[in-house]
Amino acid sequence: MERIPILRMGNYLLVTIQVDMHDRLAMTLQDDLTQQISKTGAIGVLIDISSLEIVDSFIGRTLANIAAMARVLDAETVVVGMQPAVAITLVELGMSLPGVRTALNVESGMELLQTSRGSFARGMQDDSSGN
């Protein structure tokens, strides 16, 4: 059965989604990732969706689920590389993927994972000290 490969980089897991994922493949990914996080004790998961041209509500939900399950296993998830057209469509669809951290690319994604271990803060904090 086809599966999306999960790469291990030290304490992190890296997944690159390059195919038009059908529902079963998405569910398999969800299962595989949670298994792998548990098995390897990974502290972070990076999901690269820069080649994904379609993210519908099912895939969006899958990504949110993965992030939630990873968090229960004490791992952070960052989704990187969302294409503009996909972002615009998701917003129009009404999905904002709460609980899913995002970054522009793999590099910034890794930075985020490494600096925010255990932090649940989303977005930017307003620095309102006398500005």
Add this chain to the structure above:
Amino acid sequence: MSKIAEVLQKHQGPLLDEWMKRLLEGSRRTDLISDKELKAQATELLGSITTSARSGKVSEVNGPEWSATREMLHEIAASRAKQGFTSSETATFVLSMKQPTFSAVRSEFAKDTDAQYQEIWAATTLLDKLALLTTDEFLAAKEQMISRQQEELLELSTPVVKLWDGILALPMIGTLDSARTQVVMESLLQAIVETNSKVAIIDITGVPTVDTLVAQHLIKTITAARLMGADCIISGVRPQIAQTIVHLGINLTDVITKAKLSDAFALALAKSGRAVVKVSEPAARMPGREA
């Protein structure tokens, strides 16, 4: 069955001459089209109408028999629109064919007043329909021109500026409408990807009013940017706009806003781990300042 086609065929020469005479006498836009070109168009159109009319169907111009003529009128109308003619000048081109056609009909059916009436009626309804068609094509062409110009204007008026590595600014000027905000959203998001910018500052100093729809669009843009991994700051919020936003009950609690662009920039720098530091000696003299 209408005999218009025969009439047009038989009296082609004099009809064309009289038509040209009327065209040249009327509101003649020699600045926009030459006599030679006008005559060529008229000849071609007359030929096409004659051919189409041979089918006998002269009361309905939307069928396949008239497609060649429709195509020709589409071309004529489109070029007139581009050249700057008015819609009535364009319609007159077709309508001025009436008088010459009636003359041709009258001379053809000199002894038969019934036939004259029939054919003149057929001719006038036909030319009316063709003229109306031409006007529609003219309007469609004009609309296309306008929307293309709007697009160009849109692109010009929403430049995305790179303030620093990883920091973009989008100065918005003028009223924001649905179409414009869409274009803005798309170009900003594209720029974010291309320049790898984590922060985008949307400055609305130059925007006179913000209504619910515009605010919704801005919020959508910000949400989309966040999904991609970038954050947005709205700057240049004037007191009136702040009031409007509160009055309309627009929820901006998830959005960082700053009154001044400079504050937004300072915040963006801080967020990207940068600071502006004063050095003891100015680096170089500005050109033009002599000691």
Add this chain to the structure above:
Amino acid sequence: MTQAATETLPITSASDIVAVRQKTRELAIQLKFTLVDQTKMVTAASELARNALEHGKGGSCQIEVVKNGVREGLRLMFQDHGPGIADLDLAMRDGYTTGGGLGLGLSGSKRLVNDFEIHSMPGQGTTVTITRWK
């Protein structure tokens, strides 16, 4: 209105949803839709195809290029043989779901397209037609 090519795709399994997405993408590209418009249409197709499969117990999708005067567009008609929707207004509301999903399929798809029509009667299945114009 004149119509050009029409194709009907079955929706009986999860891989059919992918097929619908791909066909929609193919035609959207052919019609030279912008990337954003393509993405919106394909995503809407995906949502509705999944709806037909999961709530509608399977069905089909008829996809065709349509013309309205000088405008060209892409139209998809999803038909399922399911139980039908009793309260359409409720179903069209953001967040309403009977299947444990996010409830955004119908209301979300509507926002992604230009024309949206839905007909449904309890016991008679549901038909959703969406159109996107160039």
